[in-house]
Amino acid sequence: MASLGSKHNFDVAVVGGGFAGLCLAIGLIKHNIPVTVYESAHRFGEIGAGVSLGSSAQRAMIGIDPRIAQGFENVATYNDWDSMKDVYFTFRFGEGPDAGKEFAHLRHEGRSGGVHRAHFLDELIKLVPEGVAKFGKRVVDVQQLPDGKVNLRFKDGTEATHTCVVGSDGIHSKIREYILGEDDPAAQAVFTGKYCHRGLIPMDKAIEAIGEERAVNSQFYLGHDSHMLSLPINKGNIFNVVAFSSCKTWDHEKWVVPSETKDIHEDFKDFGEPVQTIINMMEHTDIWALFNHLPARTYVKSNATIIGDAAHATTPHQGSGAGMAIEDSYVLSELMGRVQEPRDIQKAFEAYEEIRKGRTLNLVETSRQAGMIWEMQDPGTAGEAEKIAANASERWKWIWDEDLESEIKRGLALMGKA
Template identity: 30%
Template sequence: MSLRVAIVGAGIGGLTAAIALRRRGIDATVYEQAHELKALGAGVAIATNGSRVLTDLGLGDAIEALAGRVRGYAYRTSTGAALPIDPAALSLGDPERTWFLHRGEFQTALARALPDGALQMGRRCVGVTETPEGARVDFADGSVVEADVLVGADGIHSRLQGTVTDPADPVSEGIMAYRGLLPAERVRGVVDLDVSAMWLGPRQSFLLYPVSSGRLMNLVAFVPTTLDVEESWTAPGDVAELARAYQGWDERVLQVIGAMDETFRWGIYDREPLDRWSTGRITLLGDSAHAVTPHLGQGANQAVEDAITLAATLADASTGDVPDRLALYESLRRGRTRLVRNQAREAGRLYRSTEVSPAEQAERLRGIYDSIHINDHDAEHVATEALSRVGASR
């Protein structure tokens, strides 16, 4: 193996980056502060732009086995009427190549794809020192790791972000989400169990899709709030309070809420784009670099795109190449992630609009999804083409 890469954070982006780097002969190790990967009760959609990457890495069969497969998408008003658009015309991810996953199960599948020793738990980073030749990471247990490249994949509350640039403050939409999982059998006959469905209504929205091989349904209910709500998937919520927020909505929504045992609150925030992601030897990835609201389901997908882009740009690099390769990685990802961040915010506003007709909602949704090219964006191809142009110019 050539380069030594230390990745701080065992989220979706960090684990995918380690797998992709090791496929290219790069010695990548993930360091995670938690002592175990916990199966957080949250769903995640891996659309075509993400599933393409993971399939090419040889993970398709293992991840597809965990997915709640859907035959299509449904968009409805708060009263249950269908939006006047064919969901198949929206470029939001071919359902044949989109995986709806339980985040914990997905994370575990990625971790299992790494060899022994490539994921080290209970390693909390407490300090970083960068030199022209590499980076040193100090851990709370007194251990030290030296690497040619350090990747901060430690999430929306990234500690490593501050080693690269001034940290970005949270930006709230004035929205919080109730999240929950419930057995699919409880709502059989109430909703289609093989459809990803969204209800759009004044000031709030409601999303439902299958996960865990179809055994569970994942719901996310977005409601307005004036409170500072934790950026957490595990803050307890109140099912009765959730039900009150949707009084007067489509009866199917109320029946789904009535089938829940528990719910969790999640504050919806993103971050203003950073002025930079990289130094000579340190770079950021995923939410550490570009936190995004969840309204296009692209947070995890953009982290996967980051991961394959980083691996492709570091392929066959010498230690002396690293600063230029990290600069190339950042240049390839900044514009796309900024576009996705802006369009996710616009989608959230549109879902909850009080002034836009269903017909206009449908037309504007089409434009948002078309703009980010979920079905046809190939991050690995973009990166390899860019790297070949750099080589040809020398």
């Protein structure tokens, strides 16, 4: 129910309490819109370790609530060397006679910061008032009622009804399935042919093993059918490693499976130093299969929509999935802030889809392409360093340089609120 102090005659259910869901909730609260966040787990939590957030995502944080941006800065880590402050990643050969040698610096004027997912989530949680979130609420069914409201049924047997629902429930989204229909091929994620090993190593140990330059500044090591990236997180105290490889199919029921040391050594057997030394420091790594979504024909069904991974789950090969989710939250919260009556909610959702769908689906496709380039599988670059460097220098510009204020203005115009 809408609160007595609200100028908005509706309320919002946000399903999923990750970056996207919490950022959206904070934005809606700023506009005095009643919101309830339903989280399936018994507490907030993020899967994975390090994540990079670039300039557009950081501008979105400021737009939603400057306290989000401050929370990000509280936990963000940048390249340590002054000469590398504007470098997103240094690209190096991973294999062959030039193994370890750099061949390109990808520069980013706005700076990208690396954070531990759990640490940034903790900063977001601080901004969500007590009572907004409900835990242990896994959605099992969604129904639109005759009056247009949305009824959510949870695994624990309880139900809740809200004027509208926003699914930020990740790659396994039940809200996406409701919007598209469970028989739609795009309703479920598909394997991308890539998987990764993840590792967190104490920074002092990494510096001793591979030298300060490569440990405290972000690096890419490229090779055939595998590649590795590393970046400092946790205020420079942790050396975060993600080692990617390829396979045609994923035959395991689970997406994360235990790994033996020999597995990662086999994947990177043709790589030289410092990759071999880094691998030797990675203990007890699991294998994470990488899935993404096929393009959704729509993000909207009446008073329901999806954001973040629920809308456009992508591979991490451009490091921008989390940033796009925060952008979604900013744009949608601003559009919803101009809605006063329930009848206008679908207009806001459709405007959001119109301005965000193309950009976000493009991220999924270009990220898939990037994974092929980094592993010498792309015919256009053919594993040639100069071509890869040229491609990388242009690849992120459209991601980092987006004018989100113009997106919002266009959305408001579509709603008739300009």
